[in-house]
Amino acid sequence: MSRFLPVVAGVAFAVAAILPTVASAADPTDVVDYRKHIMKTIGAQAGAIGLIMQQKVPGDNFALHAETLALVASTALKAFEPKAEGGEAKPEVWAKWDDFSKKMKEFQAATADLAKTAQAGGIAAAGPKVQAAFSCKGCHDTYREKK
Numbered sequence: 001m002s003r004f005l006p007v008v009a010g011v012a013f014a015v016a017a018i019l020p021t022v023a024s025a026a027d028p029t030d031v032v033d034y035r036k037h038i039m040k041t042i043g044a045q046a047g048a049i050g051l052i053m054q055q056k057v058p059g060d061n062f063a064l065h066a067e068t069l070a071l072v073a074s075t076a077l078k079a080f081e082p083k084a085e086g087g088e089a090k091p092e093v094w095a096k097w098d099d100f101s102k103k104m105k106e107f108q109a110a111t112a113d114l115a116k117t118a119q120a121g122g123i124a125a126a127g128p129k130v131q132a133a134f135s136c137k138g139c140h141d142t143y144r145e146k147k
């Protein structure tokens, strides 16, 4: 039995050496890029929904866009958790984290509701909920500095 000990100890050491690197040493630039990718995806889905609402393109994908928007919205809060200032995010994101995270959770809930309503009742049912779900400006005004 004891001859396995060095192996076990070696594995434990290797895990200990890897874990902190993954957990805490993310490059701030990568963190900023990551959340930008998420916000751009949100922007793209919101843009697609906007064109459908204005009846400029066919609305057949409406529920799918709403679902995609809700899915991406559910990844957004996590992306802001590491305090990596930069990009277009104002320092207020972390200084007023309680309010910021509340707004993000409300956004997430509203887009989830939109997706659910769109699946069940299509544009006719979900259309009136689009405006409430698009709380983008309410957050950007306080937490984003357009560069």
Ligand code: HEC
Residues within 6 Å of the ligand: 032, 035, 036, 039, 040, 042, 043, 044, 046, 047, 086, 087, 088, 089, 090, 093, 100, 103, 104, 107, 133, 134, 135, 136, 137, 139, 140, 143, 144, 145
């Ligand atoms: C709870 C806050 C919050 C909500 C809600 C929110 N955003 Fe943002 N958004 C931000 C912040 C903060 C940034 C700046 C991120 C950065 O650059 O680090 C941002 C950045 C962006 C960007 C720029 C991405 C880039 O770098 O090119 C777009 C586009 C965007 N948001 C679209 C939207 C749209 C569309 C909605 C609504 C459907 C929305 N956002 C809802 C906080 C929010």
